[in-house]
Amino acid sequence: MRLEKKIDGAVYYRECPKLDLACGRVLTKKLLQQGFLDFFGVEYLEGQVGRASGGKPYYGGFLDCAFNVSHCKSGAVAAVSKFQIGVDVESLRRINSRTVRSCCNREECVFVFGKPDLETHCGSVLTAQETKRFLKLWTLKESYVKMTGEGLRHPLREVCFDVADLKNQREGTVYRIKGNDACSSSFLLLTENLWIALTVCSGKNAESVNFRWNPVT
Numbered sequence: 350m351r352l353e354k355k356i357d358g359a360v361y362y363r364e365c366p367k368l369d370l371a372c373g374r375v376l377t378k379k380l381l382q383q384g385f386l387d388f389f390g391v392e393y394l395e396g397q398v399g400r401a402s403g404g405k406p407y408y409g410g411f412l413d414c415a416f417n418v419s420h421c422k423s424g425a426v427a428a429v430s431k432f433q434i435g436v437d438v439e440s441l442r443r444i445n446s447r448t449v450r451s452c453c454n455r456e457e458c459v460f461v462f463g464k465p466d467l468e469t470h471c472g473s474v475l476t477a478q479e480t481k482r483f484l485k486l487w488t489l490k491e492s493y494v495k496m497t498g499e500g501l502r503h504p505l506r507e508v509c510f511d512v513a514d515l516k517n518q519r520e521g522t523v524y525r526i527k528g529n530d531a532c533s534s535s536f537l538l539l540t541e542n543l544w545i546a547l548t549v550c551s552g553k554n555a556e557s558v559n560f561r562w563n564p565v566t
Contacts, residue, residue, distance in 0.1 A: 354559050358415075358430025358549065359388045362438065363565040364542055365424050373420030380427035380565060381416060387563075388429045389414055405498035417495055423542045430560070433550040435495030437488040440542055444475045449483055452505035457486055460512035481544075485515045488546035489526055489535050496533065496548040510535065523562055534558040 361380040368376065378395070385393035397409035408414040413431040420426070423440035449461050459465050461475075461483045475483060489510050494503045511527040518524055518539055526535045532552050538545045551558045 356388075356561050357432060357551070357558050358428060358434060359384055359561040359563060360426060360428045360436065360538075360545070360547055361563045361565050362426040362538075362540075362543070362545055363424055364540060366422075366542070368420060368422055368424065373425055376425040377418040377420050377427050380425060381418060381429070383565065384416065384427050384429040385414075401498055403498040403500060403502070405495070405500075419491075419495075421543070424540075426543075426545050428547055428560075430549060432558075433496055435492040435497070435548045437491035437495065437546050439484045439488050439544045441477070441480060441484075444480050444483060446473045446475060449475070449479075452490065453483075453486060454506055454509055456512060457509065460515065461486065482515070484544040485518075485537060485539075485546075486510060486512075488544045489528070489537060489548070492546040492548040493528065493530070493533065493535065496550055523560075536560065538562060540564075 361384050363376060365376060382393045385391055398406050400406055408416060415433050416429045417434050417436045418427045419436050419438045421438050421440045424438055426436050426438040428434050428436040449458055453461060458467050461479055490505045490508045493508045494500050497503060509529045514524065514526045520539050520541060523536050523538045526537050528535050533548055533550050535546065535548045549558050
């Protein structure tokens, strides 16, 4: 008899064009409610949510009920797990090359710009293809610092990922992306309009982390 692999968490996401701030908050709450019922088997209650000193949300006194959310102008995502997690979602937007240079190391900058001559991009706005490559890195970095609870206080240039893992990705497939933290696992999913990244603090069992990804209509 084949045993089903243990599920360590779940991600719920929905594409929703022209999502404003208020609607994004409502949608992430709905996704969280679904996640808590499906994965933890309990009802999500906003009154149980607290904030750590760095601003990271936690659920009451239940250390094994970790969650994180994110939304952008084209969609929303919520993740739940027994491990500490961070999740981020982005859609295409205007990005200046200075942003890339401020949060990416040289190898990552070369990946984004597509060539090693970085000086030619000073002050310029990214092309569509450059933006798509950058959002892969940005969402991964954001998910990592949200997982640690440090947020943007952690220098993003120190949160590095293997750009070889970011090439030739297909929409609809979840990819494990190698980072510089052996105690965490990072994943990236591309949809038609969204970049979704998840980072999980799983300690010594990083390679065996298994999440269920659920598109919500």
